[in-house]
Amino acid sequence: NLWVASNSGLFKVDPTHMKFEKFDVCDGLPTNSINDLIVSDGYVWLATMKGLVRMPEDHSSINASSPRLELRNVSVNSQNNDHVSNLKYTENNITFKLDPIALRSQGHARIVYRLSGLDGGWQEVPITENEIRFLALAPGEYVFEAKLLNEDGYESELITRTLSITPPFWQTWWFRILVALILIAL
Numbered sequence: 619n620l621w622v623a624s625n626s627g628l629f630k631v632d633p634t635h636m637k638f639e640k641f642d643v644c645d646g647l648p649t650n651s652i653n654d655l656i657v658s659d660g661y662v663w664l665a666t667m668k669g670l671v672r673m674p675e676d677h678s679s680i681n682a683s684s685p686r687l688e689l690r691n692v693s694v695n696s697q698n699n700d701h702v703s704n705l706k707y708t709e710n711n712i713t714f715k716l717d718p719i720a721l722r723s724q725g726h727a728r729i730v731y732r733l734s735g736l737d738g739g740w741q742e743v744p745i746t747e748n749e750i751r752f753l754a755l756a757p758g759e760y761v762f763e764a765k766l767l768n769e770d771g772y773e774s775e776l777i778t779r780t781l782s783i784t785p786p787f788w789q790t791w792w793f794r795i796l797v798a799l800i801l802i803a804l
Contacts, residue, residue: 623652685720687766757785
């Protein structure tokens with residue numbers, strides 16, 4: 619491995635596989651500015667303005683710990699409501715409030731979500747936007763799914779919530795049949 623000290627952290631380069639790893643304050647270094655380094659007896663010794671750092675030579679900067687994402691609450695028309703399985707057609711403004719937990723990511727994690735039944739494609743927002751809003755949803759069946767990805771792509775468990783918005787009575791099949799029967803009778 620080739621070790622490179624810089625003002626933006628420490629870089630570990632594997633020239634045979636062309637792999638790069640960066641170590642910085644997110645990985646526990648006291649500062650990103652590395653003044654000097656030496657590799658000796660399986661350790662990398664770093665000289666910084668904030669002290670001497672010893673790191674194992676085989677240490678990895680990859681964050682393999684899965685983050686956590688929790689559903690704090692669901693709001694329907696700005697009112698807390700955890701029962702979203704049978705909503706009226708006027709109750710169609712839905713907000714999901716999420717609690718993302720990815721401490722080591724330092725703001726570099728992201729929330730991905732989708733609403734099956736609306737578009738089905740995954741949308742991505744930064745971890746700081748922990749409220750997902752859907753305004754003026756049409757009547758129908760929906761499935762909300764969300765997960766948290768850390769800076770290295772490791773995922774949290776998937777959060778799933780099913781929504782059902784009933785149509786107004788004039789859009790139901792029985793009302794249309796009733797109107798057709800009345801028109802035929804006339």
